[in-house]
Amino acid sequence: MAYRIGELAKLTGITEHTLRFYEKEGLLVPGRTNGNIRSYSEEDRLWADFILHMKGTGMALQDLKRYKELRESEGSNYQELVEILIQHQHHVEAKLAEYQHNLELIKKKIEMYQQYKDGNKTKDLYSTFAERKITEYD
């Protein structure tokens, strides 16, 4: 199964522009047909999805390129490869905690505003909040 650039764009949600940009950057380099048309293999598609996953969790394109180079090179530099993964794992774990904490914070804040809405509908909104300024941004 091989895909043309437009097909892969639809499958992955990455625009054609960006796919060509990734190719220029050496991040995702497809084969070519006789007619010089980009031909993305099934593996290319999986790699594209992998890029999306990693990029979506904050990995830089450079790191992804490095990772790809290591995978493609002969010899046992899989150690650096694992290091990249572990480093990213740490990053993801930290972010995960940050997001969880932040979610709680937002929920509390929304609740605060909802309580105002359902409760004393005076013009006192900002003074009410002023009274608890110290915990306002906890």
Next chain:
Amino acid sequence: MAYRIGELAKLTGITEHTLRFYEKEGLLVPGRTNGNIRSYSEEDRLWADFILHMKGTGMALQDLKRYKELRESEGSNYQELVEILIQHQHHVEAKLAEYQHNLELIKKKIEMYQQYKDGNKTKDLYSTFAERKITEYD
């Protein structure tokens, strides 16, 4: 309690450069002393921390500015305020799921490489992976 820019920088971890940049953008505008030196109040500090929390979970500075403006304006436009929060909540929840999913993926990949390391230490690394290409980037 009032802080000078250098103090706040140390307290929050935001550089002085960036604090001045935030001021230029209207995102965090301190008072001034007689001598025209920036004077950040306790509330400014809390707001700075809030900025860090929200920015760290992907909220744009523009949205934070809008939020600040709404908080400061008179009248009951707290509805838009809550909308901003709810929108961000959705964003955070989505990201949270993405990070969790990604964490599993990375762990599996690392395990894969570790298994190779502890096991058959041949030069067969890439062909081994080639055999499971289809699930390589799952």
Next chain:
DNA sequence: CTACACCTTAGAGTCGACTCCAAGTCAAGG
């Protein structure tokens, strides 16, 4: 055969979020 998807090069523009610089002013400790 026609229409549409694809190809090329080379470079310019955008965006968000900083990051830094020059050139000067001001305040407090020794």
Next chain:
DNA sequence: CCTTGACTTGGAGTCGACTCTAAGGTGTAG
């Protein structure tokens, strides 16, 4: 008094990751 370090301003530069344009040529499905 003098030095040192923090402060001031406006504006320019950087970075990552796109995003688009021009202006033309080629490939292919129905």
